[in-house]
Amino acid sequence: MTVALLCVPHAGAGASMFRKWKRHPFRQLEVVPVQLPGREELFAQDPLTSLTEVVDWCLDRVRETPEDAPFALFGHSFGALVAYETAQRLVAEGARLPERLVVSGVAAPWLPRPVMGGETLTDDRFAARVREVVGHDHPALHDAELRGLLLPSLRADLGISDRYTPGSTDPLPFPVTVLRGADDQLVSRQDAALWSKVGASSTEVIEMPGDHMYFSLDPKPLLAELDAVFARGAG
Template sequence: MKLFCLPYAGGSANLYAAWRRRFQAGITCVPIELAGRGIRRRLSFYEGMNEAAEDVIEQLMSHAADGEPYALFGHSMGGMIAYEAAHLVHERRLPPPQLVIFSGRPAPHVVRSDADIHGQPDAEFMKRIEEMGATSAELFADSQLRAIFLPVLRADFRLVETYEYIPRLPLPYPFLVVAGTTERWSEEELEGWRLHTSAACRVMRLEGGHFYWNGNPEPITSLLMEELQQLRLHANIGWEGG
């Protein structure tokens, strides 16, 4: 069983480096690198969510060519990309995920209440990013690091803020929805994911805020390990998500 992981805004595949050591017994963590960062930093940033989903699908299918079952995990922006990618998988009748995990992200039909910030001047943009807790002031204080990460953050926030939800039939894949206990998203906004699958959907809270797994990934990796082991060992029985 492979677990493909998509990062949040401003993040890269390196976010999940520590996860690789935490999975065992047939579960392999495969971080997906998005365009414009890491080893793919020379590639242009995505112009829209569909382009991001297309790129992710290409990477998924290259890794899944061996026929091994897989699951898809996305945190925040990564969850939005995962949702669109899952629809492409279904529409094109590609090998389906055994489970899709949406972390720190409300259902896609939930209307954004935040003002757009991706087009604001650097000083105001960085201030808003720091207020969200998405990064530290030390990162922006370093001119070299700022030159690397600021364009990535701005491009990712543009991707999120220009996303337009398109109503479609529910996906036939089971969902697991995870958020922090002090996350801003309400129960109603998280439970809304049930409208987007015709299979099982489970909603859970783990201790912490929006970035609940930063600094201590053990609760989420243990949860995912348990869920994926059940899928791997009892594939013929089916996943019981409640």
Template sequence: MVAEIQPHCLEDDMPARAAADRELWIRSLRPAPGRAVTLLCFPHAGGAAGYFTPLARCAHESVEVLGVQYPGRQDRFGEPMIDDIFVLAERIHEALTSAPVEGPIAFLGHSMGATVAFEVARIMEREGQAPPVRLFASGRRAPSRSRDEGVHRLDDAGLVAEVRALNPAVAPAFDNAEFVSIVLPTLRNDYRAVERYRCAEEATVSCPITAFLGTEDPKVTRDDTSAWAGHTTAGFDMELFPGGHFYLEDQWERVYAELARRLPGR
């Protein structure tokens, strides 16, 4: 005879399951028990939460730094990947809602991550939740400037060449055939998601947006970046950094300094 499951048992398990789901998606990069603000970081195509670890090391003790871990990579390698920005944003929002961050939260998204962060912020507002205190959009065209460049349809050699050109620092890793076989499906999935994404020009969030751009970025122009101003009903500003698409990696301290002067309590 199967024992009857009592409703209260299920209820007792809910907080633990919610916390587990949040921990799957949201990783702590720098705890800050007495935090004034939380910074949630969204990685680029093919990227993972740990990409922002150098930024977390620069953070002030009053700033908690979290990173989003998308499925299909690192310790989530066996999970199905998500090739739809809107679905990905919904899942991240669900994880955040299951165990909400207390106090003010700011979003930082790099490249694809900026688009995902924007869509998570839009969901928060649709659900009647307080939006992030600021959205930092790094190395990404404004949502209404999205376009399909066909990168996700390239053959393996073409996709590898694209990544090498965008981030020469990682080029040597792509000489390893085993590494390539592991990361290429993730890269193709993420490029598919971001290249298929479309957003109306009138789509906005009510939080201020700060856009960061590397002056030598081969994919994102100043005009593309300035267009983020049309996607907020609050303030907008832009900060330029020397370097290419992955300008952050050579100047994490300066990136953090520009973040910090725009964060509350800092």
């Protein structure tokens, strides 16, 4: 049976990259992009500025999936924290649970993370801070017009990340898969491995070639790995 993989974007990003993933020949997955307010076709809406609002938004997307169909959650970096908190809320509410949580490019939720300062820094300093911490330079940060479109949602998301504390660290009753770029300078192998305390069922940590944004230029290795993860789970 096909598993609907709800994909939450990283900070400031829209869901368009996930729509491209839908063309990948998955064996068991159907990619379901989660578009957050303030970006792409929802640009006219204000970005959400609290974790509770973002999780509520994601829970609504979960509820839109067919009741009798399996689903899973995926997120990268900021999106991984949102996916994790969404999973915890589903457990707390006694709701239908995902088959699996897949978190990418993020340390275990209780660990300290760099403060980005997006709510106080000027545009130039904030863009420089993002490049410094993430170790990845997005072309939009160098274009005044594109930066004006990107920064409001990026500031909102990273503001949530700056204030983040986990709502719960109780073990989740379903498998957790952790993905990390082998050359990621933001998330160490040890900090990624500590997710093992979250997965009561099972946790696997998989390293991919590349840095923090290891899938940005070529997502095919990641998509093939996701396909393999869910194929193993089905076996």
